[in-house]
Amino acid sequence: MTSYRRMRRQARHARRSGLQPMMVMNPGDQLPDSPGTLLARCAWRYRSELAPLYLVAALFAVACWLHVTRPHCWPLVLSATVTAAGTLLSLGAKAGLSARAERLYTAGAMLAAGGWLAAAASAGPATSPLPQFLVLGGAVVAVPWWAHRRRRARVRVERKLAAWPDIAKTIGLPGSQVMSATVDLWGWRARFRLARGQTIADVTTRIPAIESGLGTFRGAVRVYPTPDDLANRCELRVLDTDPHADAIPWPGQAVTSIREPVTLGPFEDATPCAVSFLRRHAILGGTTGSGKSGGLNVVMANLAACPDVVIWAVDLKNGMELKPWQPCIARLATTPSQAAALLHDAVVVLHARAELLAATGRRVWEPAPGAPALVIVIDEFAELTDEAPGAATDTDAIARLGRAVAVTLIAATQRPTQKAMGQGAVRSQMDTRICFRVRERKDTDLILGQGMLTAGWHAHSLNAPGKFLVSAPEHTTPQRARAYLLTDQAVTAAAAHHATSRPALDEVSQQAITAALMAPAVTSSTPSEDTGPATEPPGETTAEDALWLALCMAPEDGADIGELMRATSMTRPTLYRHLSQHARAGRAVQVSRGRWRAATTEEPAP
Numbered sequence: 001m002t003s004y005r006r007m008r009r010q011a012r013h014a015r016r017s018g019l020q021p022m023m024v025m026n027p028g029d030q031l032p033d034s035p036g037t038l039l040a041r042c043a044w045r046y047r048s049e050l051a052p053l054y055l056v057a058a059l060f061a062v063a064c065w066l067h068v069t070r071p072h073c074w075p076l077v078l079s080a081t082v083t084a085a086g087t088l089l090s091l092g093a094k095a096g097l098s099a100r101a102e103r104l105y106t107a108g109a110m111l112a113a114g115g116w117l118a119a120a121a122s123a124g125p126a127t128s129p130l131p132q133f134l135v136l137g138g139a140v141v142a143v144p145w146w147a148h149r150r151r152r153a154r155v156r157v158e159r160k161l162a163a164w165p166d167i168a169k170t171i172g173l174p175g176s177q178v179m180s181a182t183v184d185l186w187g188w189r190a191r192f193r194l195a196r197g198q199t200i201a202d203v204t205t206r207i208p209a210i211e212s213g214l215g216t217f218r219g220a221v222r223v224y225p226t227p228d229d230l231a232n233r234c235e236l237r238v239l240d241t242d243p244h245a246d247a248i249p250w251p252g253q254a255v256t257s258i259r260e261p262v263t264l265g266p267f268e269d270a271t272p273c274a275v276s277f278l279r280r281h282a283i284l285g286g287t288t289g290s291g292k293s294g295g296l297n298v299v300m301a302n303l304a305a306c307p308d309v310v311i312w313a314v315d316l317k318n319g320m321e322l323k324p325w326q327p328c329i330a331r332l333a334t335t336p337s338q339a340a341a342l343l344h345d346a347v348v349v350l351h352a353r354a355e356l357l358a359a360t361g362r363r364v365w366e367p368a369p370g371a372p373a374l375v376i377v378i379d380e381f382a383e384l385t386d387e388a389p390g391a392a393t394d395t396d397a398i399a400r401l402g403r404a405v406a407v408t409l410i411a412a413t414q415r416p417t418q419k420a421m422g423q424g425a426v427r428s429q430m431d432t433r434i435c436f437r438v439r440e441r442k443d444t445d446l447i448l449g450q451g452m453l454t455a456g457w458h459a460h461s462l463n464a465p466g467k468f469l470v471s472a473p474e475h476t477t478p479q480r481a482r483a484y485l486l487t488d489q490a491v492t493a494a495a496a497h498h499a500t501s502r503p504a505l506d507e508v509s510q511q512a513i514t515a516a517l518m519a520p521a522v523t524s525s526t527p528s529e530d531t532g533p534a535t536e537p538p539g540e541t542t543a544e545d546a547l548w549l550a551l552c553m554a555p556e557d558g559a560d561i562g563e564l565m566r567a568t569s570m571t572r573p574t575l576y577r578h579l580s581q582h583a584r585a586g587r588a589v590q591v592s593r594g595r596w597r598a599a600t601t602e603e604p605a606p
Contacts, residue, residue, distance in 0.1 A: 052139075052145055055113070059117055062117065063125040066117070067120065071122055074118040074119070078115065078118040081110060081117075082114070085107040088106055112137050116133060157188045160214060164177075171209035173194070175196070176193065179192060179193050179233075185270060186243045186269065187238045187239040189236065190238075216239075220238055222239075222480070223456065244480065247482075250301065250485060253305035253494070257308055258277065258278050258303070258373050258406075260276075262298075264298050264434070264468075265298070265482045265484045267481045275432055276472075278367070279406065280408065281403070284436070286437055287439045290438075290465060292436055295483040297486040298484050299410065300377065303328075303375055304494060307369045307501055308371075310330050310505050311325075311329045311377065311502075312331045312374065313325070313329045313332050316383045319332060321379045322379055336391075339387075340388045343395060345516065348512050349405075350397065350405050352512030354401070354404075354405055355548070357405065357552060358598040365405045366406075369503050372506065378412070379412050380414075381416070397545075399430075400429060415446060434468055434469075435448050436467070437459060437465075437467065443460075456478045457471070466482045466484075543569060546569075547568045547579075548598070552598045556591075556597070558592065558596050561575065564579075586599060
């Protein structure tokens with residue numbers, strides 16, 4: 001701007017003095033580029049295509065310099081080349097050369113270039129037949145380079161992102177800048193710096209416009225937060241081909257303990273979708289034909305391979321879905337009465353384990369082959385609440401109190417409404433949410449949680465059976481995955497393979513179930529003098545058991561009265577009456593005002 005004003009002043013001075021006025025150039029006018037500038041610009045633009053030619057020229061120049069200054073250094077050049085090629089073959093995957101063919105090609109080209117350079121440094125680059133070998137070798141190396149898909153994709157992405165400022169203005173994201181871009185097996189991803197006032201929510205709402213601006217197919221763009229979680233950053237994932245277009249065969253179980261995360265399938269970037277089921281309840285939701293049964297088969301196949309897990313299952317469709325896994329299932333309920341009995345026994349196991357933990361001063365049940373975790377798999381959970389309404393109380397108790405004692409609930413249903421989940425705390429206690437395709441957009445929030453649809457969890461756009469979104473403590477961004485496919489033959493083979501290695505329920509749990517089965521006969525034969533049968537009403541017994549379990553799992557500083565009232569549904573006077581009884585019997589202690597917990601074996605007698 002300063003030079004432009006100076007030119008204007010010079011023009012005015014020339015007019016006043018009668019001299020020939022100077023030509024004034026407008027700020028937007030530009031001189032035509034020189035041939036050298038055009039040539040340099042083309043050389044830079046097509047640097048990827050011309051890389052073999054640049055390599056040949058660089059080798060020739062380096063060979064001339066070495067031959068003139070250090071002709072006897074060829075053994076050093078040769079040994080360095082061999083070392084570098086060997087290192088590349090062994091560690092090339094960490095440098096981005098994931099395919100074996102890519103590592104072999106790069107190592108071969110490196111050996112050929114290093115061998116020619118050593119010979120040229122010793123004899124001279126113009127000595128025949130070294131020039132002919134250089135030209136022929138450059139042509140041979142150039143053919144795979146020009147034909148390589150990822151190289152061509154990288155060039156295409158670089159040129160596409162070079163036009164991003166114009167695209168950003170068109171789609172309503174002016175000022176956003178490309179920070180970096182990488183090409184992978186399925187497409188590419190780029191990190192963007194957003195302009196002031198723009199957020200990732202603005203980018204998410206403009207995904208269709210971004211797909212149009214970049215010229216991709218519909219549904220190819222994903223938007224994720226960056227690892228640093230900055231508000232003015234986002235990561236754009238663009239797929240050239242859909243890695244989930246075809247079903248992915250199950251590769252076989254990869255876990256040997258419930259302590260290890262279970263791999264349900266791959267994400268779109270080929271990384272495994274691993275989910276932990278230890279001390280976490282899970283729900284699988286989705287419409288008919290979305291692939292819930294296939295996802296449940298993957299879970300069953302991995303649990304069956306764990307020697308520290310006992311599997312109980314409920315399938316009220318006459319065992320149609322889970323019966324193929326019966327060799328690995330300790331108890332399978334196919335009728336409402338069997339399901340109610342199974343869940344009641346699970347609550348008995350829960351209480352017995354809690355008492356053992358309190359007696360030994362421990363806080364959590366650590367799964368082992370001799371003390372396995374208990375996983376209860378329920379297919380079509382809504383059928384259970386409809387046909388066995390009494391089981392809702394037991395499932396609610398398992399959901400609220402089962403995590404610490406390694407009693408886990410895995411439920412599959414189409415729409416986990418509050419009514420379908422039994423009007424209790426079951427749905428709110430599900431830490432892991434696996435959402436397959438839904439028919440209505442609002443069902444996304446129903447399965448994954450309120451507000452997830454707005455945050456970018458678009459389960460309604462999943463377009464193939466087995467595709468899912470997972471929300472768990474370790475999965476907080478909406479990444480699409482596809483569950484492995486287990487054929488009927490694979491299910492039969494896996495069930496038969498693991499049937500002989502299934503563990504039995506621990507002795508404490510077995511004894512508790514046996515005692516619970518014998519309790520009605522004993523109590524009915526010994527009536528009380530005042531009130532008749534010695535058994536308490538079912539509701540009060542359940543509340544008392546819930547109180548005892550809450551006391552057993554309370555922290556060192558105790559659980560407050562409000563927490564105990566919510567866990568037991570008791571009134572305050574009733575709760576204090578039961579706490580006083582436990583305190584007089586030496587089973588509970590008052591840690592501080594309004595805070596109680598179960599007494600351990602180290603507690604002094606009252």
